Amino acid sequence: MTEEALDKKAAALQAALELIAEQGFHGAPMSRIAERAGIGVGTIYRYFASKDDLINALYIEIKSRLTRSILKGYSEQLPVREGFQHLLDALVRYCVAHPAELAFAEQYENSPLITAVTRAELLRLFQPIQDLFRRALAEQLLKELPFEMIGALVYSSVTALAKLQLSGAMQLGDPRYETGLAAIWDMIKR
Amino acid sequence: MTEEALDKKAAALQAALELIAEQGFHGAPMSRIAERAGIGVGTIYRYFASKDDLINALYIEIKSRLTRSILKGYSEQLPVREGFQHLLDALVRYCVAHPAELAFAEQYENSPLITAVTRAELLRLFQPIQDLFRRALAEQLLKELPFEMIGALVYSSVTALAKLQLSGAMQLGDPRYETGLAAIWDMIKR
Amino acid sequence: MTEEALDKKAAALQAALELIAEQGFHGAPMSRIAERAGIGVGTIYRYFASKDDLINALYIEIKSRLTRSILKGYSEQLPVREGFQHLLDALVRYCVAHPAELAFAEQYENSPLITAVTRAELLRLFQPIQDLFRRALAEQLLKELPFEMIGALVYSSVTALAKLQLSGAMQLGDPRYETGLAAIWDMIKR
């Protein structure tokens, strides 16, 4: 793909992200996505087979950016406890810094748009994080709970924290924010 | 309203619930809701001013049933710790027993459909639960966190547990289920 | 028909008249007509076979009241010129005094609702006025024009005058009103 083509594809994804985050799926017809992206409607169909395809690609992209960002500065060499601390913190920070992505993801995950392909792709992305969990379980730092359960509890809690911050109820520097993060750790630690 | 009228109104709500839970908002046009409810499309409009109105009414109804159900057997006389235990347990049980309601609520809460009226109504419904939190905070059983934060952490975690059970990963009797509930308590207890 | 039945029938006609005059045909669904008439929707169908039937009956009723009113005080004994004067004047006065009827009639006459039966009924109502025209033509007071043409010219002009008054541009006592009436006579007099 040429650089220009990449630009247009990215513009379409970004426009869809913003519109869906701001107005929900109903407020994001293809025509408006194209308009905000500054490209033609037809052009979108050169890069995505359908609207569903666009949205699934957007989700993968979002999750990919998220994992890339929170894994930055993380190393498998880090002690498990510190690794967790890093990831939790990075996760909340990322969500707060990218509210549109959070809003989009929440809507998407609760809609029946998700495909099997998307689910598989997600697992791949989360591999390093799974590894951390496995290490933690092996070191008996965590409660004896299945991996998916810990993941679900942590993810939903962090997301809840991020939403609170976005609603304006709390600032990042707020000491209660630290307490909140600690609470999440309390939940899963043995 | 006559009994038959109440039946039709309830049938419309139930049909909408099922369809939205199963297929999302896009899979629930008024025509299909009417069809599944076994009534005419026009009839729905005798009871709800618009589709938005129907959906908001449904959400209130769902939350109302939920609170009524989990408050059954709960008493303000109960010690705080037991009160929590009861509510958490009842909440997961209710969500697992009413998967369509959970699926609908998750979709609705992440959509831009909520109105101010609905939000106000919700607060009213949750009053008794708020009181429990206040008691717990007063007795210094909980971490020093704002009420909304504790509520959000608990609700999102319980929901996450319920979804896990629904996905088939776990049964109600599973010992890990008890551990999961305990983990949620660990998160918020001082 | 009992007296009460006549009341309901009249109430339906009156409600339809007002609604159509105020908001046009689109603003006058049967449900609203019934509501304003203070009766049930079904009741209207006891007196009128359909909405079209109701509207046609209303038109006949309107025209009947109009002719009855303007013929009051008119006598075949009157000299033709004075007879005309009387009728023209009475016609404008009636229209101005009954703006809803004028508004309704204008809308009705330009719609394709009118039936052959209604047309025939109209002719019957206008008989005495036709006679006046015939007398005038016989006395060679009028231009040699076909009866329908004079009638159409006069009716449209009087209606135009009445609309002007209703629009607030002119008062009944205004001297230009007299001049206007005289102008209409100038149009048809030989």
Place this chain on the structure above:
Amino acid sequence: MTEEALDKKAAALQAALELIAEQGFHGAPMSRIAERAGIGVGTIYRYFASKDDLINALYIEIKSRLTRSILKGYSEQLPVREGFQHLLDALVRYCVAHPAELAFAEQYENSPLITAVTRAELLRLFQPIQDLFRRALAEQLLKELPFEMIGALVYSSVTALAKLQLSGAMQLGDPRYETGLAAIWDMIKR
């Protein structure tokens, strides 16, 4: 707009004109308008924001064609009397030659669809004709009546004449047609 686009827009207007003239507003749903225009329903909405918008645009277009047509051959140099003669004659001829436009205009003007914008646009179109009236009033050729009154009387009378011709009661060459036109002049001349 490309030529083809203009074609479609014009086709929609023409189809709406014919259907409303023939069957009234009730006989002209968007689907039928599109069908007769030989275009898709959605296409109409590319050119008109709503059905109301389409109808108002049609009215402006009709009146614009009408004024353009009757002003052809008219010159401000013409003596007032001849100017009137020309306009009256051209007006009847136009109405008779374009019965659908007459029928549509009559229905529209008596409906509550007119917007303020449309009214303003009309005034602009009728400027040259207003000028003629002003000249005539200045030369004391007309009765001392307000401009609007003369305009209303003349327009309604001419329209009445045109409708008569359309009903088949009279032909254009008919001497009584000339007498009719003369009668209208008699009405307003001093």
Place this chain on the structure above:
DNA sequence: CATGAATGAGAATTCATTCAT
């Protein structure tokens, strides 16, 4: 390649009419 006009299936909503009470 990019575009956006054109399309028509499908969505929400209205309303004349019926009929059980």
Place this chain on the structure above:
DNA sequence: CATGAATGAATTCTCATTCAT
């Protein structure tokens, strides 16, 4: 008789997708 709840055909309008330019 009177009522008005119930109905579904019909209406307006939207939007994902196509395809000629």
